[in-house]
Amino acid sequence: MRVPLSWLREYVDLPAGETGRDIQAKLIRAGLEVEGVEALGADLKGPLVVGQVLAIEELTEFKKPIRYCQVDVGDANGTGEPQNIVCGARNFAVGDKVVVVLPGAVLPGPFPIAARQTYGKTSEGMICSARELGMGDDHDGIIVLPPEYEPGTDAIELLELVDEVLDIAVTADRGYCLSLRGVARETAIAYGLPLRDPALIDVPPANSYGPAVKVEDQAGCDRFVARSVVGVDPAAKSPIWMQRRIQKAGMRPISLAVDITNYVMLEMGQPLHAYDRHRIDGAITVRRAAQGEKLRTLDGVERTLDAEDLLICDDSGPIGIAGVMGGAGTEIADAVVDPETGEVTGTTEIVIEAAHFAPVSIARTARRHKLPSEAAKRFERGVDPEAAKAAAQRAVDLLVLVAGGTAEAGVTDIVAPHPVHAISIAADLPDRVAGQEYGRETVVRRLQEVGCTVVGTDVLVVTPPTWRPDLTDPNDLCEEVIRLEGYENLPSTLPNVPAGRGLTEAQRLRRRIGIALASAGHVEVQNYPFIGEAVLDALGIEAGDPRRDTVKIANPISHEEPSLRTTLLPGLLGALHRNVGRGMMDVALFELGRVFRVDGTAETLYHAPRLPVDRRPTEDEIAQLDAALPRQPYRVGAVFAGNREPQGWWGKPQAWTWADAVEAARTVADAARVSLTVRQDQHTPWHPGRCAALYVGEQLVGHAGELHPRAVKALNLPERTCAMELDLDLLTAGGAVRAEAPKISTFPVATQDVALVVDDAVKAADVEAALRAGAGPLLESLRLFDVYRGESIGAGRKSLAYALRFRAADRTLTADEASAARESAVAEAATRVGATLRG
């Protein structure tokens, strides 16, 4: 809502020196979101005057037609001689009154004006358009003024070019502030000044001879006021003051009848509609639409109506969507001038509608038809139903005053009875909500200021004013008191929070994982969870794979990516690709986040019950809510490309490999204090020969390794890109593991190396397991330090060299004891995997 200060001052006698900024600060404190103050004409400087065009010389030798004009500006130029002005606009004729800016003036911009050579002439100033004067966006031509102003009259004052405008973002609960009346009320309260309420005007009582109206749906329309004015001069134009106020409030002046309805709406917050009476067929009827019924609205669009839409109809059918937009058929006719006689024809009899419609109905209709009109915006947020009569009267008065019409005596006012809604609150409730003592007297006074009727002592019975439909609950009233007493005056205290237990194990684990992976050289990313079929295709994930069973969004940002991720890899690989594309060739990224998995086809999935809100849902209902949701496990993923170690003075580069991917998984497992078992696997999108399946016990928890070259190519990734992904929920399914302190033996270590030759197909993990099993409890640690393939051991075989460390808890081991343990280890390896000692 844009509120010109000059207009606001009509209702509140603000101190003369009070600036827009001052008022802004006061209103912000009272809870109006005043986003800014626009200073109109701040850099404007005259002379800017009314001129009369005396002569026009058409210059035709240029690309576009140009006019060289002589304009009478009275004495404004100091000489009284006509001013010579070059003008590119063509919407004026000799004799017209225009707005002339003279050399020495400054137009908004700032844009200094001087006499200058143009189109072969000297232009001593400019004839102005509305846009050049900062009045609006209208640049269709120059302003042609009504004929009654004398040449030389100051146009800055005439056009009210200097003003300040408050720009207020009105929250959903404060519909009344979508009017000068409402903002003036808040301003008056903020300054402790009286309000001149524009709705307090004399209105004749309803009678039976007003325009015929039938309200068939009183739930949708609980008030309908109709008035009529005859003898309207179709040639009458909106006066400048009205046009200017409408412009400053952010709307466009259109025609007299429309301008008057908009003006009254801005003033009182009551949307009005003006009909050409000759175009209404029979009684005005308010009813719901028939499904599929059609109406061409004022914007020229033919709309198919829904059975929920509330309509204004006549005997011919719909003539408007109630409270949203009028129909094209009953629009006030544009004035038409007969070129022969100069006679103006158009609408001469006008019916004014001032109605009140159910907010929810209007909101739904406006949303359904994507018609967020000024009227709908107000009805949705709540309009004062008691203002309808005054608003209609105001419109009638303006039609009489400005358009020479005559008000008809008939007053139609259909009112559906609605109960008075009183709220009982303890007089000290605002104190208890705020944590500050206001006292009953202050509470009562503040509630009365906003327009409430208050009775009672300890318990107050409060009846909110008709323009405050948002005040329904005790806490709403508390807010009124507290905001007017000033949120800024609230004390600052701390509650006694019961002792807490800090983060949960799962929360701490995610931190440890993040720190561990980052310490290992990985960079964390947070990717969008949106994916599409294309990336699953590129990864080679086949139909039937559970990762294809995605949760789909009805209104995705991009139709290329309408699903939620079932794996972290697409996002990670996208981020990897982006980094490589930007020249970071050596990248290791990780992400911790949820994936969305659809398991099975439970009927409950995606179908959450609509539960009431006046009670706690039952445990069963809560379970139904959860059953509607897909599984959303936490995962950790990592991707790698390029070098782990760059080439440097220390030596050759070391690439990130499949082993680093597995290592990253181990880093995560270590952080979770679980031990990971690695098994060879084949799993899309990994390289079939370089894919590790990761287990905790017998539970598969993820995969790691090098990606399939086909996926790498399809996603345009660097060769040998590697990846890892683990399900954290599965990883920690065994619960928190407490580290067990080892017994530290201080007896000497006995080291024994052993090289075992095995078949190439034998897995290192199996050899190690055999050695561990065979070596027995004296084995402290075991480490593979070399893998060798060569002629000396034969084709298809490999030699694995291990360093074994033996130690006893209670004594120094003898050489024989250590050797015996080693031999036992080798024997077990021979039995299990056919290992032979390398000779």
Next chain:
Amino acid sequence: MSAPNKSYDPVEVEALKPEEIERLRDEALAAFAAATDLDALHEAKVAHMGDRSPLALANREIGALPPAAKAEAGKRVGAARGAVNKAFAARKVELEAERDARVLVEEAVDVTLPYDRAPRGGRHPLTTFAERLMDVFTAMGYSVAEGPEVEAEWLNFDALNMGPDHPARSTQDTFFLKDADSVVLRTHTSGVQIRSLLAASEPPVYVICPGRVFRSDELDATHTPVFNQVELLAVDEGLTMADLKGTLDHMVESLFGEGISTRLRPNYFPFTEPSAEMDMVCFVCRGESVGNPDRPCRTCSSEGWIELGGCGMVNPRVLVACGIDPNKYSGFAFGFGIERMLMFRHNVEDMRDIVEGDVRFTLPFGMEI
């Protein structure tokens, strides 16, 4: 070796003559002084201190002397050998110091060589900033609550007093699931607050809910369809707006420094009543840029205040929907976007930098924020 001889005269034994002992000593001292490196010193040591050295041989002759002469001869030889040992040790220290000086100079390296061998890693500032916030509140006794990102509408909207016709429930703002009833991508973490209230058999409930949320906005310099929020909920007996204000003040002081406070401005949210918009004093200019064109502040656009988010007293209707008696309990809540706070706290100019995963953006934030 000569046999002991009672009539033996030490003066008669050539090797034990005082002048001879002095000569041997001086020869040894000269040899050590002449040694220019540790090898030469070692040779001199063998020659003058070894088993076959003249002083060692002379020492042996002492045994052959008659007891009366032994003491004097022993004293003389002992003093000479002592002087030789001392001279050797001193020279050895000298030569070792010389060698060390030389070798260590030879071993010198250019320690300014760059060493970017081990890759640097980093955690995303959204993660670490959320953690920082959680630490502030867990220190106050709050728990950190989490919940699903795909959420039932009842938990995301209805229970929060956002009825079926609330404008936020349109596709303009909310991602809906296809072929689903009443399931959405959560638009705020408030559903977690509701879950916390439902999970507690009875207040007090003090939780902070960080997490990812979704709104159907296009990504641009200041908007992202996926962002992170932190919301707080406190429900207990006798909680007041003053408690809300104090909690906010404590938070901004913890995050932005001593003396930074908040301001509440009335606003409207369906889930709180009274509701407020919360601002904090600009931590960069502390308000000094206001009306001071010479000292503009880009963090607060010279407004002196930075908008944080929304807050208020939990609407009693929300408590009712969770089965909590609003006549006995009251609560306060607030919420804000972590991206926004990260942007003004660290001068991030473009939202896209936060979401795109460019390592150059994340690395400078390190492990903690």
